[in-house]
Amino acid sequence: MTALRREAVQAWLLVLPACVMLAGFTHIPAVATLIESLYTTPRGARPARFIGLDQYRALLDDPVFFQALGNNALYAAATIPASVVLALLMALAVDSRLPGRAALRLAYFTPTMLPMIAVANIWLFFYTPDYGLLDQLGGMVGLGRHNWLGDPTLALWSLIAVAVWKEAGFFMIFYLAALQAIPPHLREAAALEGAGRMTVLRRVVLPLLMPTTLFVVVNAVINAFRLVDHVVVMTRGGPDNSTTLLLYYIYETGFRFWDTGMAAALTTVLLLILSALAALQFGVLGRRVHYR
């Protein structure tokens, strides 16, 4: 009994640091945000007062909020598949025995090593109308001027391209590691059975990559909602909110307008969306993943 008890105490002590971290940086702030979203924003001499769900009701009347949601949905729907598929293709390319593949791997990985702020500033030059890189290249083949970041129909897609360019290299590293962990005898066995390259890819390689795919997709989803540095540098949400993503809207509401109550309500919405997506991923996709 006492031995069991001591073991239990020891076990609790061992998980204590993790618990403290998790509570301090995840759970307590989340609960505090939820509570704060039920109060008005304190301003100067006016203290916060309880208003229940009024902030959420105000959100339903806020067209910018819905635009941010829509933008973010499109942004996620475009960046996630594009960056994951591109990462897989790049990993397959540099996994084969090409000459100079070390240089190629480095080239693919470079965007990941650069901070997003630096990346955004480089792309800002690419996107400059008239004399930026893209317009100069386009000009050579007779394309006209594009106001890449100043035209509401192009601006979000311009940001999506930056995000895919930045993220694919990062995901490639995981795929590359997973590809190299596949035992060669599995491929050899498949080859002996007379399977072609495509069949090997489809029936052997891809299924064995599923745990990595799950991990990569979870990360891609998080990044689609988390990474807004390039919005700050390149467009500040404009023109006319066409590149406002949810997190950027939260930042703007919280730290430019200092409407902390509304920002808390927006954060709660973001938390709900992320929780729902995580549940979906682990519930649906997780069941189809084969772990060794």
Add this chain to the structure above:
Amino acid sequence: MHRRTLLAAAGLLAAPSILRAQAAASIGFYYPVAVGGPIPAIIDGYCQQFRAETGIEVKPVYAGNYSETLTKAQTAIRAGQGPSLAVLLAAEMHSLQDADVLASLDQLGPVDRGWIEGFYPAFLANSGAAGKLWSVPFQRSTAIMYYNKQAFAEAGLDPDRFPRTWAELAEAAAALTKRDGAGRVTRWGVKLASDVGNAQWTFGALANQAGHRLMNEAGTETYFRDPKAVEAMEFWHGLAARHGATPAGSTAWSTLSPDFLEGNAAIVQHTTGNLANVRSKAGFPFGVAGLPGKAEPRTVVGGGNLYFFKHASAAEREASLRFARFLTEPARAADWSIRTGYIATRPEAYDTPALRDYVAQVPAAGVAKDFLPVATGELSTFENQRVYKLLGDNIQAALTGAKTPAQAMADTQSEADRILKPFRA
């Protein structure tokens, strides 16, 4: 280091309290940079001079553009570690006062009326509320036009006569717009900033040009639905849609300077504070002129004032006031104006030999000052950043064709009414 701190602390404890009150050893100072050029080096130099004169260390922190500096200062203040003073947009006064973070001038120490009365009245326009002064003019400007004289000559325009009316400007800008054989524009006639944070400044000037003021003194009412405001928006929209003289869609402030220097824009509307930068980098003869107007030239003041924060101790407040007086001394105001292009905030600075000689030598430096009498105050309301964003979004919607100018202005007004409602008595 540690021992020195201890010694200093012991010294403080031993000193009589009256000495302690004077002994602010260092104060924090946030400032933004909105133009090109070596502004941080100039500010650092002033801080070092101030230290040599008074023994007080001013720690300058470059904090980004105007809105970033505002965010950083407010965040730091909320965390209890804010600066003692900061340069923020003059137009933020109502919002900052509402946030209850400011110390008024009379809370800093004895204020010399003569010093205050020595500023240009136009620059004090955004400083007073509730019978008190809340900021001191420092980095002040008006919007002016920079134009490429070579391009003017090429287009058959007189390089020494800048357009004075909207019609003349539109005509000149259309003539200045150059296209290559394939119809691609190689040089735009004119460019105005329309990104969030700058669009409202451009528009403030345009509204004044139509003879309209966008808000009331108290910062609780806005007048966007007025036909004159719509007219100003229509003119701006028409520069692209009707005259093809400016790019469609939105144009970022940060690209105006490079565009002008690269020869991609023949005229840009920018701040006087950019004069030194353009002078040092332009590879062609350029001119500076006041903004045109619907009937005659009109412009808008802009730029930053020195704000003081109430969380600072009495000693820090006093040191901040001393630093503000130091920065606005005529000789230093003249030096600041020469090295940046910002307008010296006091008429007496223009009587100093340095600035008098400079203006004689570089007539462009005197242009902005001469347009002060036709300058209006900057758009300034409660919830200022929110109103700026709202107006910026709608201006962009109008420029990109998503809304008509009238619709954009009507939408701005109804949303501004909602935002400002709690502040109306």
